[in-house]
Amino acid sequence: xxxxxxxxxxxxxxxxxxxxxxxxxxxxxxxxxxxxxxxxxxxxxxxxxxxxxxxxxxxxxxxxxxxxxxxxxxxxxxxxxxxxxxxxxxxxxxxxxxxxxxxxxxxxxxxxxxxxxxxxxxxxxxxxxxxxxxxxxxxxxxxxxxxxxxxxxxxxxxxxxxxxxxxxxxxxxxxxxxxxxxxxxxxxxxxxxxxxxxxxxxxxxxxxxxxxxxxxxxxxxxxxxxxxxxxxxxxxxxxxxxxxxxxxxxxxxxxxxxxxxxxxxxxxxxxxxxxxxxxxxxxxxxxxxxxxxxxxxxxxxxxxxxxxxxxxxxxxxxxxxxxx
Amino acid sequence: xxxxxxxxxxxxxxxxxxxxxxxxxxxxxxxxxxxxxxxxxxxxxxxxxxxxxxxxxxxxxxxxxxxxxxxxxxxxxxxxxxxxxxxxxxxxxxxxxxxxxxxxxxxxxxxxxxxxxxxxxxxxxxxxxxxxxxxxxxxxxxxxxxxxxxxxxxxxxxxxxxxxxxxxxxxxxxxxxxxxxxxxxxxxxxxxxxxxxxxxxxxxxxxxxxxxxxxxxxxxxxxxxxxxxxxxxxxxxxxxxxxxxxxxxxxxxxxxxxxxxxxxxxxxxxxxxxxxxxxxxxxxxxxxxxxxxxxxxxxxxxxxxxxxxxxxxxxxxxxxxxxx
Numbered sequence: 316x317x318x319x320x321x322x323x324x325x326x327x328x329x330x331x332x333x334x335x336x337x338x339x340x341x342x343x344x345x346x347x348x349x350x351x352x353x354x355x356x357x358x359x360x361x362x363x364x365x366x367x368x369x370x371x372x373x374x375x376x377x378x379x380x381x382x383x384x385x386x387x388x389x390x391x392x393x394x395x396x397x398x399x400x401x402x403x404x405x406x407x408x409x410x411x412x413x414x415x416x417x418x419x420x421x422x423x424x425x426x427x428x429x430x431x432x433x434x435x436x437x438x439x440x441x442x443x444x445x446x447x448x449x450x451x452x453x454x455x456x457x458x459x460x461x462x463x464x465x466x467x468x469x470x471x472x473x474x475x476x477x478x479x480x481x482x483x484x485x486x487x488x489x490x491x492x493x494x495x496x497x498x499x500x501x502x503x504x505x506x507x508x509x510x511x512x513x514x515x516x517x518x519x520x521x522x523x524x525x526x527x528x529x530x531x532x533x534x535x536x537x538x539x540x541x542x543x544x545x546x547x548x549x550x551x552x553x554x555x556x557x558x559x560x561x562x563x564x565x566x567x568x569x570x571x572x573x574x575x576x577x578x579x580x581x582x583x584x585x586x587x588x589x590x591x592x593x594x595x596x597x598x599x600x601x602x603x604x605x606x607x608x609x610x611x612x613x614x615x616x617x618x619x620x621x622x623x624x625x626x627x628x629x630x631x632x633x634x635x636x637x638x639x
Numbered sequence: 640x641x642x643x644x645x646x647x648x649x650x651x652x653x654x655x656x657x658x659x660x661x662x663x664x665x666x667x668x669x670x671x672x673x674x675x676x677x678x679x680x681x682x683x684x685x686x687x688x689x690x691x692x693x694x695x696x697x698x699x700x701x702x703x704x705x706x707x708x709x710x711x712x713x714x715x716x717x718x719x720x721x722x723x724x725x726x727x728x729x730x731x732x733x734x735x736x737x738x739x740x741x742x743x744x745x746x747x748x749x750x751x752x753x754x755x756x757x758x759x760x761x762x763x764x765x766x767x768x769x770x771x772x773x774x775x776x777x778x779x780x781x782x783x784x785x786x787x788x789x790x791x792x793x794x795x796x797x798x799x800x801x802x803x804x805x806x807x808x809x810x811x812x813x814x815x816x817x818x819x820x821x822x823x824x825x826x827x828x829x830x831x832x833x834x835x836x837x838x839x840x841x842x843x844x845x846x847x848x849x850x851x852x853x854x855x856x857x858x859x860x861x862x863x864x865x866x867x868x869x870x871x872x873x874x875x876x877x878x879x880x881x882x883x884x885x886x887x888x889x890x891x892x893x894x895x896x897x898x899x900x901x902x903x904x905x906x907x908x909x910x911x912x913x914x915x916x917x918x919x920x921x922x923x924x925x926x927x928x929x930x931x932x933x934x935x936x937x938x939x940x941x942x943x944x945x946x947x948x949x950x951x952x953x954x955x956x957x958x959x960x961x962x963x
Contacts, residue, residue, distance in 0.1 A: 322825060499893070500824065500858060501646060501865060529889055530851075534824060534858030541825060564926065565853055568933040569823070577933075578956060581926060585952045602888065602905060609892040609901075628909045632902060 325571040329540060330365040332548045333563060334524070336386050337368040337410050338555035342598045343591070345370055345384030349396075351587050352386070355551070356397050360405050361579035362567060366432055368408040369394055374417040394429045406431035410462075411452075413437040413444045418451055425456030432458040435486070439469050442477045446484045453485040460488035460546070462524060466506065467497040467611050478510065482517030488546050489514060489521050493535060496528025496558055496608035500538040507542035522546025525561045527553055527600050528608025532561040537569055551580060552588040557614035557621075558604035597621055602628045606635055649895040652869045654689040657887060658848070660710050661692040661734050662872075662879035666922045667915070669694055669708030673720075675911050676710070679875070680721050684729050685903035686891060690756055692732040693718055698741040718753045730755035734786075735776075737761040737768045742775055749780030756782040759810070763793050766801045770808045777809040784812035784870070786848060790830065791821040791935050802834065806841030812870050813838060813845050817859060820852025820882055820932035824862040831866035846870025849885045851877055851924050852932025856885040861893055875904060876912040881938035881945075882928035921945055926952045930959055 335355060336347060352369075359367045370386030378387060385393050389409045398407060407430050411418055422433060433452040437445035445461055452459045461481055466474060481489055489510050491503070498506070503523070510521045523539040523546070525532035536547050549566040553559035564584065567577040603617035606628075612635060620631050659679060660671060676693075683691045694710030702711060709717050713733045722731060731754050735742055746757060757776040761769035769785055776783045785805055790798060805813055813834050815827070822830070827847070834845045847863040847870070849856035860871050873890040877883035888908065891901040927941035930952075936959060944955050 322823065499646065499861060527854075529892070530854050530857050530886070533854050537823060562854070564929060568853070568929065578953070581930075581952050581956055584926065585950065589950055602908065605888060605892065606905075626909065626913055628905050629902070632905055 323571065326540075326545070327572065328520075328545045329570065329572065330522075330546045331363075331563075331566065331570070331575065332366040332368060332408065332522070332546060333359050333364045333550065334368045334548045334560060335550040335554055335563070337370050338548075338560055339550055339598070340370050340384065340386050341556040342554060343384070343596050344382070345386040347384060347386060352397055354583060354587060356405070358551075358579045358583040360403055362563075362576050363572075363574040364405060364563075366406045366408045368410060368434065369397075370409060372409050372411045372416050372418065372421050372433075374415055374421070376417065377415055389430075391423060391428045391430065398429050401429055406458075408432035408434055410434040410436055411448060413441045413448065416448070418448050422452060422455060422457075430457065432460060434460045434462055434490075436462040436464060436492075438464055439466070439473055439477055442480050446480060449481075449484045449486045459486050460490055460522060461486045462490040462492045464492045465494040465613070466491065467493055467495050467502075471509070475509065475513070478513035482513045482519060487520060489519055490546070490548075491521065491523045491539065491544065493523075493525050495611055495613060496526035496532065496604065497611040498535060499529075499531065500534055503535045503538045504542055507539050507544050511543050520545050522548065524548040526555065526558055526608070526614075527560060528558040528604040528614065530600055532559070533565040533569075536561040536566060540570075552584050552592075552599075554588065554591075554598055557598065557618050558600045558608070559598045603631055606632055610635055647895065650864075650869070651896065652844075653864060653894065653896065654846075654870045655687075655887075655890065655894070655899065656690040656692060656732065656846070656870060656872045657683050657688045657874065658692045658872045658884060659874040659878055659887070661694050662884055663874055663922070664694050664708065664710050665880040666878060667708075667920050668706070669710040671708060671710060676721055678907060678911060680729070682875075682903045682907035684727055686887075686900050687896075687898040688729060688887075690730045690732045692734060692758065693721075694733060696733050696735045696740050696742065696745050696757075698739055698745070700741065701739055713754075715747060715752045715754065722753050725753055730782075732756035732758055734758040734760055735772060737765045737772065740772070742772050746776060746779060746781075754781065756784065758784045758786055758814075760786040760788060760816075762788055763790070763797055763801055766804050770804060773805075773808045773810045783810050784814055784846060785810045786814040786816045786846075788816045789818040789937070790815065791817055791819050791826075795833070799833065799837070802837035806837045806843060811844060813843055814870070814872075815845065815847045815863065815868065817847075817849050817856075819935055819937060820850035820856065820928065821935040822859060823853075823855065824858055827859045827862045828866055831863050831868050835867050844869050846872065848872040850879065850932070850938075851882040851884060852928040852938065854924055856883070857889040857893075860885040860890060864894075876908050876916075876923075878912065878915070878922055881922065881942055882924050882932070883922045927955055930956055934959055
């Protein structure tokens with residue numbers, strides 16, 4: 316059984332990344348109030364969270380700034396308004412999607428930015444473009460991670476080639492991303508083995524970003540940490556696209572490093588997340604997400620089902636189970 | 640890694656037990672409509688479920704029959720009204736609690752009863768009484784399982800003594816019961832090892848009954864099946880006391896034996912479970928259950944919090960974290 320199986324102890328290299336604004340922003344088009352973001356920053360500080368992801372660096376040529384909240388774009392000044400000089404242990408992260416980020420312009424020199432970590436998100440078929448973004452961000456002075464999305468329907472051989480290319484790049488962390496919430500803990504164990512093989516070879520770290528379609532986001536995350544994965548994504552009240560993510564409150568309850576504290580998370584949920592839900596923002600486990608997870612499909616059909624306030628689950632099942 | 644890690648295949652000895660009426664009955668005092676119960680029986684038949692637990696054989700001297708629905712008492716005639724002669728592959732189970740069942744009278748000869756399986760529920764400190772019930776039921780001709788409850792706060796030495804005593808009894812199945820939803824998959828792996836050691840020694844099977852306080856009921860159940868646990872409890876829409884149980888729809892989605900079929904489960908949920916929820920019957924994962932699970936406590940305080948429609952999670956946390 317696993318090294319961390321000594322459940323009474325902890326591994327100091329573990330890092331917790333709060334992805335609430337970024338993955339949660341996919342649910343409400345990033346329309347968070349300033350108070351929400353400010354309080355989330357304070358809650359993360361008190362909870363001992365290691366990184367707070369503020370949102371995306373989305374290309375303003377591609378996305379209309381009037382149709383999204385500001386955290387889809389993460390202007391450095393907007394982050395600065397929240398964190399000031401950020402003389403804290405909580406580091407600032409943003410995500411930059413391959414093909415949807417004007418990184419050469421919008422990601423400035425680290426020395427002029429409140430951002431610490433650039434998270435490059437890519438599919439398997441755009442690894443060279445991801446490497447270009449990684450190199451750019453590294454040269455500018457950032458920590459850089461790379462999220463390889465939707466690996467549950469990738470071929471293992473392709474994944475290994477991608478990890479080898481990324482291993483040779485200056486990226487710091489490879490992320491396992493279960494975009495469809497399709498993976499079981501035993502599969503996570505095997506995937507973590509593969510990632511760690513390349514991480515060890517090239518001196519990188521491994522992270523995990525899970526989705527909760529089968530109520531396994533937390534289980535897969537603690538499986539991964541037991542396998543040697545160090546970077547763990549979580550969100551408050553598991554807020555995130557579709558079925559949501561690994562809940563921060565579950566994760567901090569599990570981790571035994573005394574620097575982590577679940578109480579500020581509970582307080583933030585009571586003060587802010589209940590309100591969001593009452594306002595009609597909808598996310599989290601439900602049958603339609605279970606079905607797309609089980610079928611290893613992108614949840615877009617399930618998200619549409621949710622938006623349409625449908626509950627004819629059997630009809631939905633018949634729609635998604637057949638793929639002509 | 641595990642034998643079942645070949646996720647493309649299945650182990651034919653696995654049995655699925657639907658505990659919706661029994662554990663779900665704890666949420667609504669067993670007031671299910673006859674239509675609900677009849678349709679659940681048909682759904683289980685179509686889904687390939689192996690056992691359907693109808694409720695408790697509760698002592699009518701102790702519990703007022705006017706204050707509960709009939710499935711708290713599970714008269715043989717009431718079961719017969721649903722299943723007729725039950726010439727099917729779906730077997731009928733009831734639960735009998737140590738100290739709360741007049742088993743000498745209320746459990747009749749198997750040859751006169753529609754019941755196949757008696758599930759004896761006990762705490763660690765009443766094992767001899769459980770053995771008396773097991774022997775009584777065995778003599779009458781039933782299959783018998785024994786659910787050892789609340790093991791997350793039991794001492795390992797005591798548990799082993801209990802398993803040794805039960806091993807020498809005529810019981811067929813030992814059940815791992817995570818009453819508080821406090822256990823993590825790695826702990827389940829260790830507990831399953833212990834149970835299987837005694838099961839192998841005495842020719843018994845092992846089962847698992849999980850609670851969802853930390854969103855781990857499904858994860859713990861599939862961990863257990865990978866460890867060699869054969870009997871798996873689940874409930875439709877995870878209906879059960881407090882945070883509920885392992886969801887049948889998740890479990891049948893995971894199991895690969897072609898005799899299982901998730902579609903009838905989805906259909907039943909659409910037709911019946913949504914209605915129950917709309918009527919105000921409340922169960923399932925929420926922060927208060929996470930907290931009692933994390934603290935390895937009985938969920939009674941969290942159930943009261945839910946009943947009182949409170950959402951002052953921080954106050955609740957302060958109430959439960961201190962135990963004078």
